Amino acid sequence: xxxxxxxxxxxxxxxxxxxxxRSRRKDKNADKEFWQRENDANNVRRKPLDDVEYxxxxxxxxxxDILKDDETVSDCVRQLEELSEEKIINLTGMTNTDxxxxxxxxxxPFLTECDDRFTTLVQTLQKxxxxxxxxxxxxxxxxxxxxxxxxxxxxGSAYRKLAAYYKRHDESAKIxxxxxxxxxxNTATQKSILRSLKGEE
Numbered sequence: 498x499x500x501x502x503x504x505x506x507x508x509x510x511x512x513x514x515x516x517x518x519r520s521r522r523k524d525k526n527a528d529k530e531f532w533q534r535e536n537d538a539n540n541v542r543r544k545p546l547d548d549v550e551y552x553x554x555x556x557x558x559x560x561x562d563i564l565k566d567d568e569t570v571s572d573c574v575r576q577l578e579e580l581s582e583e584k585i586i587n588l589t590g591m592t593n594t595d596x597x598x599x600x601x602x603x604x605x606p607f608l609t610e611c612d613d614r615f616t617t618l619v620q621t622l623q624k625x626x627x628x629x630x631x632x633x634x635x636x637x638x639x640x641x642x643x644x645x646x647x648x649x650x651x652x653g654s655a656y657r658k659l660a661a662y663y664k665r666h667d668e669s670a671k672i673x674x675x676x677x678x679x680x681x682x683n684t685a686t687q688k689s690i691l692r693s694l695k696g697e698e
Contacts, residue, residue, distance in 0.1 A: 538597035543604055552585040552615065552648050559644065560637035563629065573625035580618050586611035587649055590683030619650040626655065635662060646675060651684040657693050 554577055564570045588596065588608060596608050626641040639662055642655040656675055663671040672694065679690045 534598070535594050538594045539602055541597055541601045543601035544599070546600060546604065549586055551611075552587060552618070554581040554585075554618070555644070556581060558640075560629070560640055563634060563637045564632070567628075569628050570625065573621050573628075576617070576621045577625075580614055580621070583614050584611050585614045585618055587615045588612040589615070589649075589651060615648075619645055619648075619652055622650070623652045623655055626658075630658060646678050649678060649682060651682050651686045651690065653686050653690050653693065656690050660694050 556574075556577060559577075561574050565574070584607075586608065588611070591599075593605060593609070596605055600608060622641050622645050626638040626645070629635075629638040629641070639659060642659050645652060645655045646659065656679060660672050660675055663669070663675075676691065676694050679687060679694060682690070
């Protein structure tokens with residue numbers, strides 16, 4: 498009885514060592530590829546930003562008159578007014594290496610600032626929308642969240658609340674549109690958003 502057990506144990510040890518060796522080689526190759534790509538990126542000269550899509554905040558189309566004297570709302574609107582005077586770009590899903598390879602090292606600080614503003618933009622919009630939603634003002638909240646979807650933000654709660662609203666109002670075509678937009682997102686939250694919209698969670 499001891500010999501079969503010993504043979505199985507030895508086979509397991511050999512298989513484990515082979516698997517560990519493969520994993521280490523894979524990690525080593527991945528590291529090598531990463532640093533080669535990073536080195537290449539650091540040598541890319543400045544390129545024109547002709548294909549960059551700047552985001553313009555349509556303040557006239559957003560419900561800025563709703564609860565305009567409320568402190569939370571006024572803070573959000575003031576933040577959006579300040580952002581509207583700045584350059585904003587949605588670069589979600591792109592790493593610094595990606596940006597350097599595509600646009601050059603010299604453009605990285607500018608692009609990073611633009612992307613940081615995008616993050617502030619979507620966080621401010623969702624804070625505003627959530628506040629109105631909690632106050633029972635769903636229609637203006639929907640207007641805000643629809644703009645978030647238009648600029649391809651990846652705030653999961655916006656998609657879920659819009660889907661719930663559309664379902665209650667028999668607007669299934671708009672849910673299909675949410676799914677179509679979500680399928681284009683290049684973010685870690687994409688799969689979760691899609692599962693939620695498709696009723697898989």
